[in-house]
Amino acid sequence: MVLSVTLNPSVDHALFVDELLVGDTNRVKRVETDAGGKGVNLSRVLCELGGTTVATGFLGGAPGAYVTSVLDGQGVAHAFVTVAGDTRTNFSVEDVAKNRPTTFNQSGPQISEENLNELLDRVRERLPQIRWLAMGGSLPPGVPKDIFKTLVLMAHEAGVKSLVDADGEPMRLAMEAKPDFIKPNDREATRLLSREVATRNDALKAATDLYRQLGGGDRIVVISRGAGGAVLACREGLYDGVSPSVEMRSTIGCGDSMLGGMLAAMYAEKDVVESFSWGLAAGAATAATDGTEIARRGMVDELLPKVKVERDFEGSLMEADLI
Ligand SMILES: Nc1ncnc2c1ncn2[C@@H]1O[C@H](COP(=O)(O)OP(=O)(O)OP(=O)(O)O)[C@@H](O)[C@H]1O
Numbered sequence: 015m016v017l018s019v020t021l022n023p024s025v026d027h028a029l030f031v032d033e034l035l036v037g038d039t040n041r042v043k044r045v046e047t048d049a050g051g052k053g054v055n056l057s058r059v060l061c062e063l064g065g066t067t068v069a070t071g072f073l074g075g076a077p078g079a080y081v082t083s084v085l086d087g088q089g090v091a092h093a094f095v096t097v098a099g100d101t102r103t104n105f106s107v108e109d110v111a112k113n114r115p116t117t118f119n120q121s122g123p124q125i126s127e128e129n130l131n132e133l134l135d136r137v138r139e140r141l142p143q144i145r146w147l148a149m150g151g152s153l154p155p156g157v158p159k160d161i162f163k164t165l166v167l168m169a170h171e172a173g174v175k176s177l178v179d180a181d182g183e184p185m186r187l188a189m190e191a192k193p194d195f196i197k198p199n200d201r202e203a204t205r206l207l208s209r210e211v212a213t214r215n216d217a218l219k220a221a222t223d224l225y226r227q228l229g230g231g232d233r234i235v236v237i238s239r240g241a242g243g244a245v246l247a248c249r250e251g252l253y254d255g256v257s258p259s260v261e262m263r264s265t266i267g268c269g270d271s272m273l274g275g276m277l278a279a280m281y282a283e284k285d286v287v288e289s290f291s292w293g294l295a296a297g298a299a300t301a302a303t304d305g306t307e308i309a310r311r312g313m314v315d316e317l318l319p320k321v322k323v324e325r326d327f328e329g330s331l332m333e334a335d336l337i
Pocket residue numbers: 198199200237238239240241242243244256257258259260262265266267268269270271272293294295296297298299301
């Protein structure tokens with residue numbers, strides 16, 4: 015079982031306009047509303063692809079009830095801590111002409127010390143039943159910046175694997191606890207390493223360095239590069255993956271879907287490299303799906319044979335890393 019932790023879930027509204035006019039009236043052609051947040055997305059894709067998962071974190075108010083209704087509708091088990099404020103509502107404007115979203119993300123409800131302790135208790139009591147603790151996304155006000163580090167250390171102590179998908183200071187602090195699996199995109203990898211990660215070669219080198227930084231061995235580092243695919247550093251070596259080319263409809267949640275796909279494959283006893291293919295297919299499936307919606311099984315199955323993963327023999331993962 016995978017326990018996902020989303021500290022700042024959201025209700026996402028995608029507004030479709032022909033062309034975004036800043037400082038003017040925009041005619042909205044269509045609105046899509048869905049539940050969002052990294053762990054929420056991950057649990058939904060994982061469940062869709064046959065994995066078992068429980069989603070936890072903080073939810074509050076009517077938007078919080080909306081998130082649980084979406085999870086219930088999809089058969090995703092959940093155990094959120096209820097907070098006094100409202101779960102945030104995020105907007106994205108999908109400019110059909112430019113094919114690029116403009117997003118407006120709120121900061122989220124205030125979290126009290128009591129809420130935080132309740133969440134830590136909830137995670138702690140479930141650790142004996144889970145194999146992976148997956149966490150990520152932004153932090154609502156009141157949550158300490160080292161929360162992911164704390165959760166990774168709790169997981170390590172219980173012999174549970176940890177996955178962190180976050181940015182900035184919370185991610186940097188989480189790295190100190192050496193999580194088992196990370197998936198920065200190229201911009202996040204740039205911030206983690208304080209050097210530019212733009213090309214495929216930059217990404218291969220960055221994945222190698224991050225894998226080493228985590229201590230190598232069974233650690234997994236994926237750096238995702240949007241339509242450019244992703245690279246993987248793991249015990250088996252260094253790999254370059256290309257997603258099938260799809261008609262891009264929205265990029266929201268592609269990274270979370272990739273992780274849901276990878277964990278679902280690992281649950282189906284696939285090795286890390288094959289799981290990477292599932293991740294590439296699930297990411298592409300979400301890219302090809304409208305607005306805030308996530309990958310569906312049929313599309314992932316259809317895209318999987320079109321994924322290409324190649325071992326990078328030039329790569330510089332040394333035997334010493336693969337302890
Ligand atoms: N336009 C696209 N076409 C095909 N595959 C895509 C496209 N965009 C994303 N993907 C797939 O999804 C994976 C993850 O995407 P991306 O690198 O954009 O993640 P991300 O930036 O973490 O996204 P988010 O945090 O919004 O979920 C990519 O590595 C790729 O496999």
